Amino acid sequence: MRIIPYKTLVVILGPTGIGKTSLSIEIAQELNTEIISCDSRQMYRELRIGTAVPEPFQLSQVKHHFIGNLSIHDYYNASEFEVQALQQLEQLFKHHQYAIMTGGSGLYIDALVKGIDELPAIDSTVRHDLKTRLQTDGLEALQQDLFKIDPDYYQTVDLKNPKRILKALEVFYMTGKPYSSFRTNESKHRPFKILQIGLAMDRQELYHRINQRVDQMVEAGLVEEARPLFPYNHLNSLNTVGYKELFGYFAHEYDLDEAIGLIKRNSRHYAKRQITYWNRNKDIEWFHPSEKIKILDYIKSGLRT
């Protein structure tokens, strides 16, 4: 018998196309609560069909947060999500025993579950200057810069990944302190219980679902949704599967059939990367998306079996 009802955050995660949305809604209804979406692309209100945002009737069944709350022109990151999602949770837990967080953005989920280290905001000119230096002087030059200012991080970073190097240099130029000095490697404490539920299925089955869903998106008007966004194709928010491939079609680099094929392939690759990302997380309890009853039992038992 449980005496004190702990507030519990139920995280429902899984690769793209596996069926998180409908299952999350059913579970939210069972638990009489709301959903915090954790999807870095569904936040952009201009992206709906291509990011498989819940249908209007679904949104009317259960209240969702963090869907369509940004414009493609906005800058956003995992740390901002951590802060805002925590605030939202605090509100939710005033009136609910449970909260649901669902989505496929692993870094964002981790930012909320484990926390993310505090870093300074990066000035856009600093970012721009470093990008320019990457283009003119090359990656090796930036690697050497990093070696001089942050030898510790130089030892552990993926030196071939420009984004990692740029991030570390940005932080140094903003603060004069090495990036590694900001990394605590510690999980933050959360004032609620967290259950992480992963959805998984046979790879072939998942890929089949993904391919089918892309066809459905095209039928639903994905091309028409993407076309007016083409002038903004340089924005990070539009470096998104389902849109970037259509931009190539709009630019006459290939035909529509090829664009659709590329969307399917890149969605499969994305799903694979998501699965790899969560594989090392031992706190996740895995279920097939059809196992709703088992999942609810697991949530209500409140145990990590």
Add this chain to the structure above:
RNA sequence: GGUGCCAUAGCUCAGUCGGUAGAGCAAUGGACUGAAAAUCCAUGUGUCCUUGGUUCGAUUCCGAGUGGCACCA
């Protein structure tokens, strides 16, 4: 029915002047604490269609068979 061409990785094909083979794509594995649907790294054994012959040795040359494509009847 006749003639010609083709048959090699899941797909499209390259190649071996005879010493058992390699590209692109697909696929697979991995990394990842502020751009994360992003970014980065790694992985190529396959009856070289089947079967006889020549040869020390055949996926490679020759014959036959099977299948495909093209043209002629």
